[in-house]
Amino acid sequence: MRLERRSFLKTLGTGALITSFPVSRSGLVPGETDDQRLHQDYQSAKAGTEYFIIGNGRIIAALQVSATPDAGTHCGLLLMSPEHFGRKISTYLYHPERGLQNSRCFVHQGGKTFLPEPASSRIFWKYPDGIPTMVAEWAAGDCAVTEEFFCPANDAVVIRIVRVKAGTTGARAVSLTHLLYPNLMYFDEYDVDRVHGTLTASGYKTLRLFASKVTSTGDRHLAILVGDLRPGEEQSVTFYLSLDTPRALLERKGLAKMTEESRKAWEGVATVETGDEGLDHLFRVSAAGMRAAVARSGKMDGSIWQYNLEWVRDQSMVAAGAAMAGLTDVSESLLNRMLERSVDDDGKTVDASRHRPPETMELDQNGELLYALSTYWTWTGKDHLLRKHWKKIARVAKYVLNPTFRDPQSGLLRNSREYWERDGSFGVKEGYENAYQFWNIVGLEKAARMAAFMKEPALQRKWLQASRQMRESYLNHPTHSLVDGGRFIKRRLVNGDVQWTFEPPNRASMPPGMPLNVETTSWCDPDTSSALPIAFEVADPRSDLSAKTLESLEQLWNQRWSHGGYGRYHVTSEPDSPGPWPFASMFVARAYFEAGNDEKVWRVLRWLQGLQGGKAGAWLEFYGERPTPPLPPVGIVVWTWAEICMFFIHHLLGVRPEPDALVLRPRLLNGLTSMNAQVRVRGVRVNLNVRSVPEGGYAMVNGSRMALSNGALRLPLPRRDMSVEFSLS
Numbered sequence: 001m002r003l004e005r006r007s008f009l010k011t012l013g014t015g016a017l018i019t020s021f022p023v024s025r026s027g028l029v030p031g032e033t034d035d036q037r038l039h040q041d042y043q044s045a046k047a048g049t050e051y052f053i054i055g056n057g058r059i060i061a062a063l064q065v066s067a068t069p070d071a072g073t074h075c076g077l078l079l080m081s082p083e084h085f086g087r088k089i090s091t092y093l094y095h096p097e098r099g100l101q102n103s104r105c106f107v108h109q110g111g112k113t114f115l116p117e118p119a120s121s122r123i124f125w126k127y128p129d130g131i132p133t134m135v136a137e138w139a140a141g142d143c144a145v146t147e148e149f150f151c152p153a154n155d156a157v158v159i160r161i162v163r164v165k166a167g168t169t170g171a172r173a174v175s176l177t178h179l180l181y182p183n184l185m186y187f188d189e190y191d192v193d194r195v196h197g198t199l200t201a202s203g204y205k206t207l208r209l210f211a212s213k214v215t216s217t218g219d220r221h222l223a224i225l226v227g228d229l230r231p232g233e234e235q236s237v238t239f240y241l242s243l244d245t246p247r248a249l250l251e252r253k254g255l256a257k258m259t260e261e262s263r264k265a266w267e268g269v270a271t272v273e274t275g276d277e278g279l280d281h282l283f284r285v286s287a288a289g290m291r292a293a294v295a296r297s298g299k300m301d302g303s304i305w306q307y308n309l310e311w312v313r314d315q316s317m318v319a320a321g322a323a324m325a326g327l328t329d330v331s332e333s334l335l336n337r338m339l340e341r342s343v344d345d346d347g348k349t350v351d352a353s354r355h356r357p358p359e360t361m362e363l364d365q366n367g368e369l370l371y372a373l374s375t376y377w378t379w380t381g382k383d384h385l386l387r388k389h390w391k392k393i394a395r396v397a398k399y400v401l402n403p404t405f406r407d408p409q410s411g412l413l414r415n416s417r418e419y420w421e422r423d424g425s426f427g428v429k430e431g432y433e434n435a436y437q438f439w440n441i442v443g444l445e446k447a448a449r450m451a452a453f454m455k456e457p458a459l460q461r462k463w464l465q466a467s468r469q470m471r472e473s474y475l476n477h478p479t480h481s482l483v484d485g486g487r488f489i490k491r492r493l494v495n496g497d498v499q500w501t502f503e504p505p506n507r508a509s510m511p512p513g514m515p516l517n518v519e520t521t522s523w524c525d526p527d528t529s530s531a532l533p534i535a536f537e538v539a540d541p542r543s544d545l546s547a548k549t550l551e552s553l554e555q556l557w558n559q560r561w562s563h564g565g566y567g568r569y570h571v572t573s574e575p576d577s578p579g580p581w582p583f584a585s586m587f588v589a590r591a592y593f594e595a596g597n598d599e600k601v602w603r604v605l606r607w608l609q610g611l612q613g614g615k616a617g618a619w620l621e622f623y624g625e626r627p628t629p630p631l632p633p634v635g636i637v638v639w640t641w642a643e644i645c646m647f648f649i650h651h652l653l654g655v656r657p658e659p660d661a662l663v664l665r666p667r668l669l670n671g672l673t674s675m676n677a678q679v680r681v682r683g684v685r686v687n688l689n690v691r692s693v694p695e696g697g698y699a700m701v702n703g704s705r706m707a708l709s710n711g712a713l714r715l716p717l718p719r720r721d722m723s724v725e726f727s728l729s
């Protein structure tokens with residue numbers, strides 16, 4: 001069908017003019033002239049902007065919520081495929097000159113055109129039948145407008161239900177307009193089906209827009225005449241925006257079936273109710289975020305709109321968090337992809353989608369992958385990944401025991417890269433990194449358990465011995481332990497000296513103006529990764545060692561900022577801008593929980609809720625200035641969602657399956673009086689009720705009373721649904 005060049009300027013059948021739609025003229029990008037500029041929506045981390053994110057592994061969408069017009073298009077919709085990474089400017093509904101303005105739904109009433117305004121709209125989450133749903137409420141003259149967005153569990157489509165309700169005086173000539181202006185970088189062919197009211201854009205992918213009812217169809221828009229509404233009357237229209245999915249397939253299935261499939265899918269995902277609205281919000285958005293961000297293939301961007309690369313570290317943490325949260329398919333796809341694509345035949349792992357030479361390998365990744373595999377196996381009881389990939393898994397464990405890294409006397413691992421990816425050019429010297437020891441202590445112990453299951457006793461003994469030797473040296477070696485002055489340290493050199501500072505060979509080569517470029521002394525300690533052995537109880541969380549370590553980490557809160565949060569390490573060795581990191585802050589919160597310092601735990605959790613991104617539940621990698629170039633724009637790190645889910649399930653609820661038992665060790669944070677939760681262990685529903693009582697210390701398992709041992713309950717692995725009620729003092 002040949003399109004008329006200026007047809008979008010014609011009058012719609014509803015009586016509204018496209019030319020009357022508001023167009024922002026604010027937001028000039030520095031260095032750009034007014035006649036040819038980037039729209040302000042291109043920025044991913046502009047102050048006053050948040051993103052509500054939904055998705056199902058086939059499609060991912062984000063509703064941009066902006067505090068002011070200059071912060072970006074309020075209620076603009078971003079659309080992507082999780083199988084293809086990109087920057088915000090390359091999302092499928094982004095327009096070079098108008099940003100996301102064309103992605104909104106326009107409501108016409110009384111001869112005027114209305115859109116949601118930041119000051120007078122309300123954007124929030126709701127979960128009908130457990131389905132994550134973005135809701136926008138706003139006014140169009142005398143009408144109340146409600147928009148609901150969700151992604152069905154199994155179909156690559158965003159469903160947008162628009163409800164218009166008249167006020168007490170009624171409303172005349174109400175109509176809606178929905179545009180399809182796809183990104184010109186990807187879509188260069190258009191088709192308009194005026195008979196059935198379908199807009200199609202094709203090229204790199206195929207987008208289709210259609211609705212439950214259409215009055216007229218233009219070359220780039222659907223127009224719906226709602227008509228005159230009586231006082232209090234409500235009418236609704238359902239829009240479908242699909243990705244590589246024909247309309248006929250979606251119509252054959254129907255909205256009711258798509259909704260029912262979604263209900264069943266989310267029924268298997270963990271739920272947590274604490275009586276604290278903010279806490280419950282953190283868990284629900286984090287489970288929804290992991291489902292949205294991970295493609296069905298297991299592909300996952302380390303930071304949405306930022307890196308466009310994959311890390312075994314990030315994916316392992318998300319695989320573990322997803323397994324705990326009941327997102328079994330997400331966990332399985334991540335693990336399968338890593339073993340097939342991100343681990344080579346020697347057991348080397350990729351970071352930033354590439355293999356490094358041994359001296360700059362991220363050695364923690366091997367341990368993290370082994371931990372994630374064990375977590376998936378113990379939570380689900382499924383062994384097919386172990387059997388399918390056992391040779392590769394064994395190489396992952398074997399690789400870190402290579403003499404290139406492993407000291408034969410201590411068993412500790414050394415090279416010239418540190419946990420946060422700085423290397424020799426940043427001043428890192430060859431030595432023993434705390435996180436590389438900790439994660440392989442954990443990972444090799446988990447690998448030994450998997451080897452026992454796979455009937456490989458020689459490997460079981462070898463890996464368990466290596467884990468134990470490494471742990472003993474890590475904590476107690478006379479010259480090379482990762483403890484100094486009664487606390488964990490970040491890094492010890494080959495000669496046994498502590499590396500307290502990083503001195504780059506050429507500070508001028510660091511990004512201009514950043515601390516590592518301008519400081520005279522760059523301290524690398526303390527480091528939030530030192531909280532991990534406390535969180536995972538490799539060190540006794542109630543010991544003096546843990547107390548002194550956590551005390552040292554307090555230097556990282558509000559270092560050169562005043563809005564809270566922990567920096568990942570001492571700011572003077574930062575090659576990036578100073579600022580707090582949400583997932584690193586969760587490291588510390590998890591450690592504080594095990595140490596029993598609830599005040600510090602609450603401080604991090606409340607900080608996350610009040611942070612930019614907290615309302616929507618999608619947190620930026622860090623909160624500081626971003627010099628671009630040379631650094632990429634700040635995006636949304638998926639790992640943060642995993643850290644939050646692991647905090648709730650592993651720590652707060654204390655659900656810890658083992659190969660032969662289910663261990664439950666919940667603890668109520670100070671201020672909470674009860675928790676109700678549902679988790680899936682080996683496909684079986686476990687209902688948990690935890691309450692505070694004056695004389696607690698026992699549990700009721702399916703109605704039978706059982707005593708606790710050190711606050712924990714050890715049960716056989718469940719074979720059928722079970723209920724456990726904890727009474728804690």
